[in-house]
Amino acid sequence: MIDLFYMQELPVAVMGLGKSGLATARALRDSGAEVRVWDDNPASRATAEAEGFAVVDLATADLSDLTTIVWSPGIPHTHPRPHPVAERARALGIELVCDVELLGRAERECAFIGITGTNGKSTTTTLVGHIMASAGRRIAVGGNLGTPVLTFDPIGSDGTCILEMSSYQLELTHSITFDVAVLLNITPDHLARHGGMEGYIAAKRLVFHRQTWPRTAVIGVDDEPCRRIFADLAAAADQRSWPISARGPVAGGVYAADGWLVDDTEGAAERVAELSRFPSLLGAHNWQNAAAAFAACKAAGVPTPAIVAAMESFPGLAHRQQLVGTLKGVRFVNDSKATNADATEKALATFDPIYWILGGQAKDTGLDGLEGYMGRIRHAFLIGEAEEQFAAWLDARGVAYTRCGTLDVATAKAAGLALAEGLEGVCVLLSPACASWDQFANFEKRGDAFAAYVAGIIGAHDATNGSAG
Numbered sequence: 001m002i003d004l005f006y007m008q009e010l011p012v013a014v015m016g017l018g019k020s021g022l023a024t025a026r027a028l029r030d031s032g033a034e035v036r037v038w039d040d041n042p043a044s045r046a047t048a049e050a051e052g053f054a055v056v057d058l059a060t061a062d063l064s065d066l067t068t069i070v071w072s073p074g075i076p077h078t079h080p081r082p083h084p085v086a087e088r089a090r091a092l093g094i095e096l097v098c099d100v101e102l103l104g105r106a107e108r109e110c111a112f113i114g115i116t117g118t119n120g121k122s123t124t125t126t127l128v129g130h131i132m133a134s135a136g137r138r139i140a141v142g143g144n145l146g147t148p149v150l151t152f153d154p155i156g157s158d159g160t161c162i163l164e165m166s167s168y169q170l171e172l173t174h175s176i177t178f179d180v181a182v183l184l185n186i187t188p189d190h191l192a193r194h195g196g197m198e199g200y201i202a203a204k205r206l207v208f209h210r211q212t213w214p215r216t217a218v219i220g221v222d223d224e225p226c227r228r229i230f231a232d233l234a235a236a237a238d239q240r241s242w243p244i245s246a247r248g249p250v251a252g253g254v255y256a257a258d259g260w261l262v263d264d265t266e267g268a269a270e271r272v273a274e275l276s277r278f279p280s281l282l283g284a285h286n287w288q289n290a291a292a293a294f295a296a297c298k299a300a301g302v303p304t305p306a307i308v309a310a311m312e313s314f315p316g317l318a319h320r321q322q323l324v325g326t327l328k329g330v331r332f333v334n335d336s337k338a339t340n341a342d343a344t345e346k347a348l349a350t351f352d353p354i355y356w357i358l359g360g361q362a363k364d365t366g367l368d369g370l371e372g373y374m375g376r377i378r379h380a381f382l383i384g385e386a387e388e389q390f391a392a393w394l395d396a397r398g399v400a401y402t403r404c405g406t407l408d409v410a411t412a413k414a415a416g417l418a419l420a421e422g423l424e425g426v427c428v429l430l431s432p433a434c435a436s437w438d439q440f441a442n443f444e445k446r447g448d449a450f451a452a453y454v455a456g457i458i459g460a461h462d463a464t465n466g467s468a469g
Helices: 019-030 042-050 084-091 099-106 121-134 167-171 197-208 224-236 284-299 304-313 341-348 371-376 387-395 407-421 443-468
Strands: 011-015 034-038 068-071 095-097 111-116 138-143 159-164 180-183 216-220 240-245 254-257 260-263 270-274 322-327 330-334 354-359 377-383 401-405 427-430
Touching: 011 019, 019 034, 019 042, 019 068, 019 099, 034 042, 068 084, 084 095, 111 121, 111 197, 111 284, 121 138, 121 159, 121 284, 121 304, 167 197, 180 197, 180 284, 197 224, 216 224, 216 284, 224 240, 240 284, 254 284, 260 284, 270 304, 284 304, 322 443, 330 407, 330 443, 341 354, 341 371, 354 387, 354 407, 371 377, 377 387, 377 407, 387 401, 401 407, 407 427, 407 443, 427 443
Parallel strands: 011 034, 011 068, 068 095, 111 159, 111 180, 138 159, 180 216, 216 240, 240 254, 330 427, 354 377, 354 427, 377 401
Antiparallel strands: 254 260, 260 270, 322 330
């Protein structure tokens, strides 16, 4: 756990008691701080109270002795309407920070790599961590990715913190200047929380806050907001700025072109690896992730051969186009994280032909936006509450489907048909375009169940073949 030595004997409050909030409270207590905690959820308060924390309603309590409230980034503190505790804190001159800020104040000697973007940041953060670890670097990986940063072991001057940073966290982190800062992309998201698109862009741009040479900014230039940011940083020349792209050449950067990952950061346009060598980084969106990770690790001093070797062994991110098995040329891919049509679109753009398992609790937009990919669907297998709604949608587009009800039935039927038809390059794809809550506690449980069903199918096939031999 990170030693927050500078908070010893000081009063501090924690607002929001989710996974990171509780981890923060524990780190503060272990560091000798006087900790008060609050969450609007009674169950969360009860959990904290059971651990012995002083539960204090920050909306009514005396806050006059506080200088700091550690704020859960998920709780609005500005837009669309600030939480009453945030308003009280600001009126009293109390700073609001998140746990990443506390990490930055404690670990002043280590290197920091920050990764943000609307899409792809978890994959890129995990990939950068995998490359750095494979290269023998001492690292800690976490942040918005899920691992609370204050649970890290002490890092020190020979280590690197690799942090996935949400726009919410960036607004509440002031002390860290990232040695390598990565901005993948910006598309409309969380606009209410930032007062509109320009507020969202401004929050993402904070990842480059106070960067100076020899620090490096790595910026995707495949969307207009990021192109503007890159142009601004390149013109100011305060830090080294490398563009990245999944769509073709960008001078002075790293990009995907003609099936290759190309490094032009030194003006040589060197082909460093065929993208097909990275089986867990399929599709254009993952090419951007690969380009970003390559650039970030090169900026951190990892040699090119080591980066490429690590990318080849990257297992992928669980539940995000994760290859969970192959049988007689049929790939089984777990994309359970795709809980809406926008997320599913990336998987449908990656594979062809597809035996598609979909359904669950549908979002308001349903399958809208996926019409252009229906030519890739060999057969669809429907599950969950959305079964009838999606059947009507597929009917209207002439796509063959089977109502399966549950995931085990759908997996068995999809595998059976894919194996029977014996087409080349096929994929049984779980990409539900739906929430999981009608049948599973979360998308992780759904993906784990799919992987288990696939393992059973492959195991039964191997046992049969073994007995026949």
